[in-house]
Amino acid sequence: MISPRFTKLKIERIVILTGADAVKISALSIAISFILFGAFVSFEGANPLVAYEHIFSFAFDPRLGLPITLHRGFFLVFSTLAFIIPMAAGIWNIGMEGQFYLGTIGAFAVAYSFPDLNPAILIPLMLISGAIFGAAYGALAGFLKGKMNVNEVVVTIMLNNIAFWLVYLLTVGGPWAGIAESTSRPLPENACAPMIWNTPFTSIFVIVVAILAYFFLKKTTIGYQIRTLGSNPVVAKHVGISAPKISVIVMAIGGAIAGLSGYHMWAGDPAFLMIPRPEAYKAIGDLTYWGIILGLICLLNPLASVPASIFIGSIIVGATVLVRRLRLPFGLDVLFLGIISLVFAAFQFFHQYRIRRVKVVMK
Amino acid sequence: MSTTEADILFRDVKKGETILEMRGITKIYPGGVVANDHIDFDLKAGEIHALLGENGAGKTTLMNILYGLLRPDEGEIYIRGRKVEFKSPLDAIRMGIGMVHQHRKLIPAHTVLENIVLGHPKVGKILNLHEIEQEVKELCEKYGFKLDLHAKVWQLSAGEKQMVEIVKALYRGARILILDEPTSELTPLETEKFLESIKAMAEKGLGIVPFVTHKLPIVLSVADRITILRRGKVVARMKREEATMVNLAKRMVGREVLFRTVRVKTKIGEPILEVRDLHALNDRGVPAVKGVSFVIREGEIFGIAGVTGNGQQELAEVLIGLRKPIKGKIIFRGRDITNASILERWKLGMGYIPPEREFGAIKDFTLVENIAMNYYFDEKFVKSKFLLDYDKLRELAMKAISEFNIMAPGVDTKAGHLSGGNLQKLILARVMMRRPKLLIANLPTHGLDVGATEFVRNKLMEYKTGGAAVLLISEDLDEVLSLSDRVAPIYEGRFVSILPIEMVKKEEIGAMMAGALSGGVR
Numbered sequence A: 001m002i003s004p005r006f007t008k009l010k011i012e013r014i015v016i017l018t019g020a021d022a023v024k025i026s027a028l029s030i031a032i033s034f035i036l037f038g039a040f041v042s043f044e045g046a047n048p049l050v051a052y053e054h055i056f057s058f059a060f061d062p063r064l065g066l067p068i069t070l071h072r073g074f075f076l077v078f079s080t081l082a083f084i085i086p087m088a089a090g091i092w093n094i095g096m097e098g099q100f101y102l103g104t105i106g107a108f109a110v111a112y113s114f115p116d117l118n119p120a121i122l123i124p125l126m127l128i129s130g131a132i133f134g135a136a137y138g139a140l141a142g143f144l145k146g147k148m149n150v151n152e153v154v155v156t157i158m159l160n161n162i163a164f165w166l167v168y169l170l171t172v173g174g175p176w177a178g179i180a181e182s183t184s185r186p187l188p189e190n191a192c193a194p195m196i197w198n199t200p201f202t203s204i205f206v207i208v209v210a211i212l213a214y215f216f217l218k219k220t221t222i223g224y225q226i227r228t229l230g231s232n233p234v235v236a237k238h239v240g241i242s243a244p245k246i247s248v249i250v251m252a253i254g255g256a257i258a259g260l261s262g263y264h265m266w267a268g269d270p271a272f273l274m275i276p277r278p279e280a281y282k283a284i285g286d287l288t289y290w291g292i293i294l295g296l297i298c299l300l301n302p303l304a305s306v307p308a309s310i311f312i313g314s315i316i317v318g319a320t321v322l323v324r325r326l327r328l329p330f331g332l333d334v335l336f337l338g339i340i341s342l343v344f345a346a347f348q349f350f351h352q353y354r355i356r357r358v359k360v361v362m363k
Numbered sequence B: 001m002s003t004t005e006a007d008i009l010f011r012d013v014k015k016g017e018t019i020l021e022m023r024g025i026t027k028i029y030p031g032g033v034v035a036n037d038h039i040d041f042d043l044k045a046g047e048i049h050a051l052l053g054e055n056g057a058g059k060t061t062l063m064n065i066l067y068g069l070l071r072p073d074e075g076e077i078y079i080r081g082r083k084v085e086f087k088s089p090l091d092a093i094r095m096g097i098g099m100v101h102q103h104r105k106l107i108p109a110h111t112v113l114e115n116i117v118l119g120h121p122k123v124g125k126i127l128n129l130h131e132i133e134q135e136v137k138e139l140c141e142k143y144g145f146k147l148d149l150h151a152k153v154w155q156l157s158a159g160e161k162q163m164v165e166i167v168k169a170l171y172r173g174a175r176i177l178i179l180d181e182p183t184s185e186l187t188p189l190e191t192e193k194f195l196e197s198i199k200a201m202a203e204k205g206l207g208i209v210p211f212v213t214h215k216l217p218i219v220l221s222v223a224d225r226i227t228i229l230r231r232g233k234v235v236a237r238m239k240r241e242e243a244t245m246v247n248l249a250k251r252m253v254g255r256e257v258l259f260r261t262v263r264v265k266t267k268i269g270e271p272i273l274e275v276r277d278l279h280a281l282n283d284r285g286v287p288a289v290k291g292v293s294f295v296i297r298e299g300e301i302f303g304i305a306g307v308t309g310n311g312q313q314e315l316a317e318v319l320i321g322l323r324k325p326i327k328g329k330i331i332f333r334g335r336d337i338t339n340a341s342i343l344e345r346w347k348l349g350m351g352y353i354p355p356e357r358e359f360g361a362i363k364d365f366t367l368v369e370n371i372a373m374n375y376y377f378d379e380k381f382v383k384s385k386f387l388l389d390y391d392k393l394r395e396l397a398m399k400a401i402s403e404f405n406i407m408a409p410g411v412d413t414k415a416g417h418l419s420g421g422n423l424q425k426l427i428l429a430r431v432m433m434r435r436p437k438l439l440i441a442n443l444p445t446h447g448l449d450v451g452a453t454e455f456v457r458n459k460l461m462e463y464k465t466g467g468a469a470v471l472l473i474s475e476d477l478d479e480v481l482s483l484s485d486r487v488a489p490i491y492e493g494r495f496v497s498i499l500p501i502e503m504v505k506k507e508e509i510g511a512m513m514a515g516a517l518s519g520g521v522r
Helices: A019-043 A048-059 A066-088 A096-113 A119-148 A152-171 A202-219 A221-231 A233-238 A243-266 A290-297 A305-318 A320-324 A332-351 B005-009 B059-066 B089-094 B112-117 B129-143 B158-171 B188-203 B216-222 B245-253 B312-320 B342-348 B367-374 B390-403 B420-432 B450-464 B477-483 B506-513
Strands: A005-013 A353-361 B018-029 B033-044 B049-053 B074-079 B082-084 B097-100 B176-180 B207-212 B225-230 B233-239 B271-281 B287-297 B301-305 B327-332 B350-353 B438-442 B469-474 B486-491
Touching: A019 A048, A019 A290, A019 A332, A048 A305, A048 A320, A066 A096, A066 A119, A066 A202, A066 A221, A066 A243, A066 A290, A066 A305, A096 A119, A096 A152, A096 A243, A119 A152, A119 A243, A202 A221, A202 A243, A202 A305, A221 A233, A221 A243, A221 B367, A233 A243, A290 A305, A290 A332, A305 A320, A305 A332, A320 A332, A332 A353, B018 B059, B033 B049, B033 B059, B033 B074, B033 B207, B033 B233, B049 B059, B049 B216, B049 B245, B059 B176, B059 B207, B089 B097, B097 B158, B112 B129, B112 B158, B129 B158, B129 B188, B158 B176, B158 B188, B188 B207, B188 B216, B188 B506, B216 B245, B225 B245, B245 B450, B271 B312, B271 B469, B287 B312, B287 B469, B301 B450, B301 B477, B312 B350, B312 B438, B312 B469, B342 B350, B350 B420, B367 B390, B367 B420, B390 B420, B420 B450, B438 B450, B450 B469, B450 B477, B469 B477, B477 B506, B486 B506
Parallel strands: B049 B207, B049 B225, B097 B176, B176 B207, B301 B469, B301 B486, B350 B438, B438 B469
Antiparallel strands: A005 A353, B018 B033, B018 B074, B074 B082, B225 B233, B271 B287, B271 B327
């Protein structure tokens, strides 16, 4: 008699996850999201392959979607870096949105106050002011976490709300209000971002920031302390690393990077603030939350955040054609993004476990 | 008591009959580590069968397989000739197997009886504590345990807590009892009592497997048979009569082990650390260190001997700055450091070896990064002000590997790939190579096997000759006595006495640790 053979699945814990594995897992999650969303598209009566072709041809067409893809993509790089640096110390910065809005206030306040300054001075000033505003806002949460052990997730989320309303009140009927509804006065000419390939120069700038962040974490003494604290707070304490100090530092750095994106987002084209009504489903600030998921799938590697963010940026921009060109139901683009983020989040499981097939022979 | 599956399985067991057989047990961990390689093991009713081996020899794996916590890749388990397969500890318990873990798993705020009943199948229906109390009492009488069933667990000593764990296992119907390092937290007196009671239990026909690492004398005094594991294989099995300390150790380690560290005397120099009337609270806010004063000088090892929970951990934490004292003064090389931060203390020349490897090393970091932990603040290892000099750190890591005999494929390996003993050596190397003037060695050989223990002890002995002082905290009285120049037994947060080694009698120190004696010199 032949003994029956089975294949059993076993779940094992992974001790150390390599970068190559992480890339494989991400590729797998992208594939699965595409298949899942494809099912929805065909359910709506369209051919998924055609849909995907439209999405990416639009997103990467230099005359159509590419400038926005790059703009949004690089905006996500800022958010991702703002998440990664605190996370390297074990602190969850969910406050990129608030820090971004504060950075916006910092940058715009300078521009409106000194509209006649030479761009070579005004623009760096706006960036610095945005970074300082964002850093201060981040450091507040970092201080509360480090000194009083107040949960940083709760604090940063609440601060996000406050920051949104500050910008809203400044813009909608406030001192910065412009002529059109929910928009601010245009930025003075001198404050507008010089464009490179139809995208603000800050896109190149953020790549430099990403490289600096990588070396900062990898090579500096502070970076070492950050990683030690993030890997094991107890060990860090034993060797004299001060958790309160480091949490303020990382949140200030994260906040500064998010604050810089306040300039990047608004200062290009059309160069004014556009604040949706709070009940609108998609505020610009919501984009910053992609920083969380992108940071995690990049395994907190700042360099990996650039391609990953551009990819998500292309979908954010490209998926809008589904509604416009293919006449598919409104909101399907948002569904696609939702599926991607859910699948990515679910596949975080494979960062900790692997499933192995074992052959079992029954006797 | 109602009849259970185990009752039926173990009906009419005669003493000396083989009740448990494990055949060809093989367990391979992911990454290819063979923890158990075709191990055969058996147990007779009424027998104490000791399982001996170094760290990583596979004892824990084998016992976890027997208790259903792990599933073997190959091999079979038979209980009274019947093949069994355990999917979880519940299955194992049902078949009459009980395990008492090294770290107690009791709820301190509950009474002894409530703890015994917790998790029992009878709970969950209507709880009849009276009936249960009666049954537990009968059980205690049968085996001669004296336990106050209504005492709260936090009021009990370590030995009594262990008793509770054993009764709990027995009440769940255990016929085979696995004891994981059973005496590691007991005082010498409690150990003696404990050994008496497990002998009594064996008399009544229970099969007992204690697995013990380095406490060879205990094995020799109680075990009927001894099985020695090395690198996942059975290397020897012998009756007690055939065993001696020397041949057990040799089989375990695979080479000759000297049981003596040669004490070196060096010149005693300047005072390094002076502690005056130190008081500190523990994590629950209860006084743990109650007025400790002492001086340590260059060239001496000052040993603190005590049973866990008598304030020695809190004392060590206060000294390195992890815990704030509520009263008292710490003077280090003439400087008041009572309020200095941990980092300042490291910079001033204190070194600390934490009691658990988990407090000292990060598994996800490479060896170089782990070495950097005591050097990131050191100017010699920082270049252009902000950058860590990884080249120099690599050199240091390589030096550590060769000087401390660390088995590692290279300095860029992640520490998670190292065995526990090698990780401990890495921490030791990192701290010692700073050459701190005061080395606080908190349980430096905790959980190490015989070979590594010997190595660490010799390193400590060598260390003091370089004009430094060592504060040694250990639960192993033999360790303290063989290394220290002066010994302070600690009991309930106070030094019972401070004795030069020449004046120490082992029995006396043991009694002092147990609170039975207060010494003359204070």
